[in-house]
Amino acid sequence: MVTLAARTVPVVGLAGALSLTILAFAPPLPGGRPLSVDSLPPIVYTAHRGGALEVPENSMSGLTAAFARGTAQILDFDTRMLRDGTLVVMHDATLDRTTYSRGPVGALDRVHWLGVRLRPVPSLPGLWLPERPPTVAEVLDRFGGRTVLMLEAKDPPSLDGLARLIRARGLTRSVLVNSNSPAVAARAHRLGLVTQLWRSARQMRTDRPELWAGHVDVLDMDHAARDTDLLRAVRSGVPRVWAHTVNTPYDRERVLRLGCDGVITNAPGLLATTPAASSGGR
Structure with a gap:
């Protein structure tokens, strides 16, 4: 059963700091x-x-x-680069899906970014207000040193800038840098970053993950992949093998049973309040 509790948190919205009541999932992480x-x-x-x-x-x-909910050890976010080199938090290459604006993210500079507002999804639980999407520096400053972070470098040319932001804050051992590109993962490793490589179910059919064991810290596998492909990843020699995007207890049980030691989920509250029967097979 999922337990819900009310929590009030500060949110930066159109007019500055606002108070907002949302739903919080319990219990928090065991052991800190x-x-x-x-x-x-x-x-x-x-x-x-x-x-x-x-x-x-x-x-x-x-x-x-x-x-605040504490239902996951890692917070994940996506990064894009504006035309002036500013690194911002956004998944898509365009503003169309998640904001009130339209057009390519890379066409904006920092000044224009300040005018962008996220469009809350009505189906989400709780009350959410429009707000400016943050920059990468703002997220690192807010959460760096307080929890492990995972960021995906959606724009490969941003890697040097990301590395500078991470190093300047002393966060090289607490930020995972994720990419779908083996070449980007190899370069991130050379830059001294903790590297994560995600792969789709189709890519996994022909991948040779053992080739990445020397420079990839986390292999991030599509949970929809075949059992044989997941097992090959688990046995590749890469230190950690996680599965994405796992949103149900059933899918979590399968990937843990096959030996994955992590799940990346859109529903951490649900999974945190549904005990896992499996502890991994490695």
Whole structure:
């Protein structure tokens, strides 16, 4: 059974700081919150885009709520680069799906970004208000050193800038840098970052994950992949193998049974309040 409780959190909206009552999931993480990749538990839960079935994706209010709920060890968000090099939090290459604006993200500069407002999804539980999507620096400053973060470098040319932001804050062991590109993962490793490589079910059919064992810290596999492909990843020698995007207890049980040691989920509250029967097969 999912337990809900009311929680009031500060949210930065159109007119500055606002008070907003949302639904919080209980219980929090057992044993406290890991502060580095090295201190992560044997089975890891990641709030994908903050937990996109429970909070507004890639928003400061959503990440803040996910952090306060404590139902995942890692907060995940996506990154894009504006035309002036500013690094911002956004999944899509365009503004159309998640904001009131339209057009390519990369056509904006920092000044224009300040005028963008996220459009809350009506189906989300709780009350959410329009707000400016954050910059990467703002998210790192808010949560860096307080929890492990995972960011996906959607624009490969942004990797140097991301590395500078992470290094300047002393967060190289507490931020995972994710990409779908093996070449980007290899370059992130050379830059001294903790590397994560995600792969689709189709890619996994022909992948040779053992080739990445020396420079990929986390292999992030599509939960819809065949059992044989997931098992090959688990046995590849990559230190950690996680599955995305796992939103039901049934899918979680399958990937844990096959040996994955982490799940990336849009519904961390649901999974946190539904005990897992499996502890992984590795």
